[in-house]
Amino acid sequence: MIVAGVVLLALLAAVAALAVSLQSKLAFPFIPVSAQIPDAVKKAGGEVVWLDVNGDQVEAWFLPARIPGAAPLVMNTHGNGELIDQWAERVAPLRDAGAGVLLVEYPGYGRSGGRPSEKSITAAVLAAYDWATNDPRVDARRVVAHGRSMGGGAVGQLARQRPVAALILESTYTSLADMVRAHGVPDFLIVNRFDTAAALRQFRGPVLIVHGIHDEVIPFGHARQLARAAPHARFVGLDCHHNDCPPQWELVLGFLAENGVINATVTGEAP
Secondary structure, eight states, rough: OOHHHHHHHHHHHHHHHHHHHHHHHHHHHHOOOGOOOOTTHHTTTTTEEEEEEEEEEEEEEEEESSSSSSSEEEEEEEOTTOGGGTOOOOHHHHHTOOEEEEOOOTSTTTTSSSOOOHHHHHHHHHHHHHTTTSTEEEEEEEEEEEEETTTHHHHHHHHHHSSOOOEEEESSSHHHHHHHHHHTTGGGGOOOOOOOHHHHOOOOOOOOOOOTTOHHHHHHHHHHHHOOOHHHHHSESSSSSOOOOOOOOHHHHHHHTTTTTOHHHHHOOOO
């Protein structure tokens, strides 16, 4: 019986270790070096910022607004299968409308040191925020957090710990824990939780929630629950899936103008 008990404990430990390992691989998949475009920041007229995150150097790209003086800033956190490299040109409409952009890389992604986890990613976005709000080119009162997919969890944690002017969630989840539970992983084995819904329940600023109604990766039901967590949010469903939704810059810029983050005359919105 003792031997059987030891074998059973060893088997359970192996299953638990496998569950933890699979969570990490699914949440933070390997991104090949070929996906990197290191000169994209230079082509976009931006600069590289290195953040100290628990002793590791994590990269961020600051793309200044195309207007002089202190400007609003959109902090952007991407999906788990992306790098900041792919976003440098994509965010040009924000800069044209008078906002700077800070693209925050995840620890262990691209050229950044460390390993990705809820703890390390949260530390990275907090470090990025603290750097940005001490830069004279940034209006610290108008920092917006914009997260896509996995990035929604990151900006949710940012909004819980730092004052942000508005929150934009694109194709994100109620919590990463809910996603993992849906695959049969028991709660006590869940490693990273990223409770976005909890962040929304305490956030009182403007919120924009955008989600594809055919999303097969993070089902549209997650967006509905996020909207219930923030009844004051603007909630928009799009006729697309998870990775094929076209950029919604007109919607985003209108939302920012309505809430006084950017100048309505720059976007063409009625004041």
